[in-house]
Amino acid sequence: MTQTTFTPTTEDELSDIIASAIGPFDIVGGGTRHTPAGHQRLSTAGLSGVRLYEPGALTLVAGAGTTMAEINALLADNGQRLPFEPMDHRAVLGTTGEPTLGGMIALNHCGPRRVQAGSARDMLLGLRFVDGSGRIVKNGGRVMKNVTGYDIARLHCGARGKLGVMTEISLKVLPLPERTATMALAEPSPIAAVAGLSKALGSPFEVNGAAWHQGRILLRVEGFNDSVSYRADQLAGLLPGLTLVDENPWDDLRDARFAATTDRDIWRVSLRASNGAKAAERLMGMGVDVTLDWGGALLWASTDNGFDLRSALGGLHGHATRLRGAGDAPALEPAADGVAQLTTALQKAYDPRGLFNG
Amino acid sequence: MDMPIPSAEILSRRADHIAALKSVVPADRVIEDVIGLRAYECDALTAYRCTPLAVVLPCNTEEVAAVLKLCHDRGIPVVPRGAGTSLAGGSLPTADAVVVGVARLTDVLEVDYDDRIMRIQTGRTNLSVTAAIEEDGWFYAPDPSSQLACAISGNIGMNSGGAHCLKYGVTVNNLLGLRMVLMDGTIIDLGGAHMDAGDIDLLPVVCGAEGQLGIVTEATLRILPKPEGARPVMVAFGSSAVAGACVSDTIQAGIVPVAIEFMDRPCIEACEAFAKAGYPDCEALLIIEVEGSDREIDHQLALIREIAERHNPDEIRESRSADESARIWLGRKSAFGAMGQINDYMCLDGTIPVSELPYVLERIGELSKEYGLGVANVFHAGDGNMHPLILFDANKPGDLERCEAMGADILRLCIEVGGCLTGEHGVGIEKRDLMHAQFNAQDLEAQMIVKDVFDPKWLLNAAKVFPLDASEARRA
Structure with missing residues (x-):
């Protein structure tokens, strides 16, 4: 039709x-x-x-x-x-x-x-x-x-x-910045990785990319040429072993392209950074593929089809969205009662006939 | 300034209402005596005053909820209050209203540097939020000029900015979560220590709703590591228009300074007389501050110098030390005090597109001549947030009215060039009736719908923000 x-x-x-x-x-x-x-x-x-x-x-x-x-x-x-x-x-x-x-x-x-x-x-x-x-x-x-x-x-x-x-x-x-630099450091544990990311994000060096992906800490700094060199040096001092790499992992991270080639369900989870580390550790034990961004505050999970990620997270998350896949669990995070009432009433006020619900 | 006529029925039952308030919270939370109430009859917009029915200063969220529920059930209007520093009359009471203040809610509930968040009670002052973490090298970014006195609850109500928001954003950009009490006593949490929301996000509409949707008692704030250093450069120009062009070129060159402040001749002269900061004798002056390590600062200041020199400045004064920085900032930071010493003044807060700066300054100059009132301009140029100070004499009959009329003309001018009535002070009662100039009936309806949802009986701070004729049917 x-x-x-x-x-x-x-x-x-x-x-x-x-x-x-x-x-x-x-x-x-x-x-x-x-x-x-x-x-x-x-x-x-x-x-x-x-x-x-x-x-x-x-x-x-x-x-x-x-x-x-x-x-x-x-x-x-x-x-x-x-x-x-x-x-x-x-x-x-x-x-x-x-x-x-x-x-x-x-x-x-x-x-x-x-x-x-x-x-x-x-x-x-x-x-x-x-x-x-x-x-x-x-x-x-x-x-x-x-x-x-x-x-x-x-x-x-x-x-x-x-x-x-x-x-x-x-x-x-x-x-646009004059220069972008990416640095990497091998780190298999999400707990240690997020601790490292927190150290970098808690520094004055204006880190604007902070991820943990495929066993590596990834950091990004941007700005004027000189500035980027200086900050990269300072960050390497904070996280020994951190080195400049000639690659751009950020577009892939932005688009979750690392999950594109499988047919698994994909979840995007926003949570407190330290909970990101805990959640990653827990989920990895359940056979879920995990990538962390935002210094641990964003968790990407690829799961078996129909896997109820929210239950698995056990309250560690702020909100979880199933971006791809299906299942009994709703795709969007259900709001708490008081908030849901307001949200529903607001929707009704702007769209009394429910034209935009679909 | 019109305010709704207080309900005779509520006023006649005052003793009963106060007794009821004392039955839901401990009696020492309630202020009812004439002298005690006087402190709450106005905020920093002192031209308008009214003694409220009573004041309640709860000690926790549950007490706020109990008071709101009682007022809701009895149909008593409520006016929320932070530290009472609103320049727009945001916490001006009516005679039949109970003022609910958060002044006793000042605790820091949690600080977590690893997660870069801080949870506080909202009666805490802006500066004391940063004070609690600065020894560890952290700060909370929004820094309104009143930061020594203003409370976070009011910052959330007005979505406050400050000098440094060009780089760090305003309150809404630094607020992750909040706990609030709705007018019917319901307690809700929005957001938290994580970022954004999974579906429709109510937090950004609560921020800036001037206390009309609920009373926010706790907030989770994003905190930031302090930069290694910061230093300003001061550039003097022969005309305001050229200074405006320099602002635009600087931004376009890829430099995002942490602050760009602008002062014109009347303001510079007043500051000089008051603070003796040694400012140059010029028509317009920019203070541009950048952050980073010494080397990074040197580099950015050199770039700014290069751009400024293209505009034939009268003088460029680069700070090389903390002492020199302090001298450059001294005049600017004393601007409002300096103006207050020579005159009564009304401070406006319209925002314009940066590109319209030269035209708007010229028009303000013309209006100043037409009305026969002096104007000094001092403002955040990087984001177009103007603060024209209209000088008048409160003791001279008719001067305040002329000043208000001229202020309204300046704000209409801001709207005409694509700007808005208020960049950071809020609408309150001060700009309430000018809202018709910026919004049509449909625009206002779409905003009032939100209040209908949060506060269906329109009891909370209801005579603010919306023109009284627009909100009348709902308030009835």
């Missing part, structure tokens, strides 16, 4: 489509991040294009359907980037298409540089969206500091489109 696809090119058109809708939608950007539920499709492809880019003010405003490829190319031409390293899901989910800005915000993505540069949420300056009643809303703006009214823009970060369809997004961008 072919689904109807709506491709509005203006907010007014989008508002009309939503207001007159009789059934739920699948909101689709590039279609790289989730499997549509089979509803009528609402594509953001017509809401694309860079609207404003001021490198001297570190500000970018673009339509939600703008591809990441277009944005990354434009920024690179001007010696800038999105510092939080948004994940590209195509390898791990086997999807095609082009990731979009809207999808990136909807999943609040962030890569290894999360430890320093934050997530998409931290760089979001403002948003325009249409809610489930067809209401066209703007929130935030294009300036760095803004506490004018409630920050409902950031509510959309990680909300997976459940509160509305984003149309335009403003972001803070940052300069």
Whole structure:
């Protein structure tokens, strides 16, 4: 069966489509991040294009359907980037298409540089969206500091489109560094590895990548040439044996490509850094493949199909998401009662007819 | 400034309500005498005052919950209060409201350097958060100017920034989790010692909601290792426009200083007279601070010098020692005190795109002439957060009103160029009625929906943030 696809090119058109809708939608950007539920499709492809880019003010405003490829190319031409390293899901989910800005915000993505540069949420300056009643809303703006009214823009970060369809997004961008250096140190134990990562992240040397992958501690520093050499030396002093390596493991870590070649379930777990070490040790004993990022605060697990990772973690985690695979356990972390009530009520307030639930 | 008419019914039952408060928390938590209540009649926006029905200072989260539940059940409005340093009237009470203050919740609950987090009670002052960890080489990054006095609860309420947020972000970027009490007494936890949320994340909307969604009693903060060192450079220019262009070029060159501060001639002169920091005689001045090891600082300062020289500065003064750094910062840090000594002033907080700086400064100069009121500009230039200080004489009839009218014009100007009403102080009552200039009815509705969910009866700090005409139907 072919689904109807709506491709509005203006907010007014989008508002009309939503207001007159009789059934739920699948909101689709590039279609790289989730499997549509089979509803009528609402594509953001017509809401694309860079609207404003001021490198001297570190500000970018673009339509939600703008591809990441277009944005990354434009920024690179001007010696800038999105510092939080948004994940590209195509390898791990086997999807095609082009990731979009809207999808990136909807999943609040962030890569290894999360430890320093934050997530998409931290760089979001403002948003325009249409809610489930067809209401066209703007929130935030294009300036760095803004506490004018409630920050409902950031509510959309990680909300997976459940509160509305984003149309335009403003972001803070940052300069590209002059140099990036990666260092490695063999360390088979996750407990010792996280202790080492904590030492590095607790130093003043501005580490912005701190992972444990395939038995190695991996660290990254970036900045001006001289600065990078200096910090690399200082870190080697803190962690004897740490050496510069001529490789870039960070894009693979960002996209969890190390898990792409298997057909195992993939989980992404956010937890307290020291719990990351404990959880890694426990899970490895259960035959789970584990990689740690964010100094231990992000755990990637590849498990047997249907494995209930949350039970196995025994309360060590903050939240766990099953990125790939199926099973009885829900893919997203269930919220505690009081919080779940608020979240459900909020969803209902923005989307009274449940158009965006799928 | 209009405030809702207090409920005669609540006022008439005051004694009964106070007795009920004392039945749910120990009596020494409740302040009811006229003298004691006077301390709570206003915050740092002292132009507006009102004595509240009563004040409660609970000693733990459960006591906060008991008080809120009681007020909720009795339909009594509640005004939350941190340290009372709001410049926007965020904790201005109404006569029928119970003020619930977190001043007694000041404990450090946990510090973990390995996990780079700290858990505190939110009545603790901003500076004393860093004070608890700085001997070990750590700090909490957001540093509002009022950091000696302001409480973390208020920082969360207003999503406070500070001079160093160009590099480190504002409160929302450094807040990992919180425990809060909803108006009906429900206690919830958002986030924790881990990062982000697995689904819809309510934490970033609570941060900056000006105490309208709940009372935050505990917070988990991201803490950072202190940099090896920091040193500023001061650059003097013949015009504000050129100084603005230098800011933009610096940022574009790939340098992200930890702070870029701007002062114009009226401000420089006042600071000179007050603090005698030895500032140059110039139209505009930038203080740019960078961090790192000595060598890293030297390198960045050399780059900044190179950029500044392209703009023909009057003078460049690079700090080479802690003593020189202190002298460069001395004038800037005493700016507000210096202005306060020569005049009454109103401090605005609009934010603009950095590229609009020259135009906005020129327009502010024109408005200053039109209104016949002096303006001094001192602000965080790197992020466009303006702080024009409008000088007036509180004893001169009509001066305050003219000053407020001019302030409103400046804030409309900020919006017109793509900026916003407030960058870090919050809306409170001060900018409440200007919200119509920035948001249309749909935008405001989409925000008020959130309050409907957290506080359906609109009892918590309800007369703030939203224009009274916009929120009237809900508050009724």
